[in-house]
Amino acid sequence: MGVRPATRRSDAIRASAAAGVMLAVTGLLVWIAYLVTGVTSVAWIASALLLPVTGLGMAVLIASLPERSLTATAIPVAQAVAAGAAHVDDPPPTRHPPIMIVAAHGAFAMATILFAILAAIGSG
Numbered sequence: 001m002g003v004r005p006a007t008r009r010s011d012a013i014r015a016s017a018a019a020g021v022m023l024a025v026t027g028l029l030v031w032i033a034y035l036v037t038g039v040t041s042v043a044w045i046a047s048a049l050l051l052p053v054t055g056l057g058m059a060v061l062i063a064s065l066p067e068r069s070l071t072a073t074a075i076p077v078a079q080a081v082a083a084g085a086a087h088v089d090d091p092p093p094t095r096h097p098p099i100m101i102v103a104a105h106g107a108f109a110m111a112t113i114l115f116a117i118l119a120a121i122g123s124g
Contacts, residue, residue, distance in 0.1 A: 013063050020056035023049060031116070043120035050113050057109065061102070 027049035034042040 009063065013060055016056050016063070017060045020053050020060065023053045023056065027053060038123070040120065040123045043116070043123055047113075047116045047120050050116060054109065054113065 027046050030042060030046040030049060034046055
């Protein structure tokens with residue numbers, strides 16, 4: 001019995017999110033090291049660590065979007081389900097975070113990148 005594709009997909013999303021969090025924490029620690037030492041190259045390293053974090057964040061965002069079929073498929077009447085009934089094989093509906101939380105997260109991420117790069121430029 002193999003692993004269902006939805007499970008592999010959600011595992012990949014979790015792994016990408018975990019990698020992004022670990023890189024973000026590493027970048028934060030490097031930024032703290034910059035604040036303590038004042039060495040400009042450390043600020044640039046911390047700023048550079050934000051790029052893969054951004055990429056992983058975008059990958060998680062895109063992968064977690066609901067899938068939509070590009071082709072319309074008709075369901076034969078014999079396979080149609082009554083309005084109140086549900087198939088036993090149907091997976092549970094996926095939950096998505098509210099759009100305002102996603103938008104705020106993206107805005108704060110862009111501000112973080114901007115401020116980190118401006119601070120690195122200004123310290124040199």
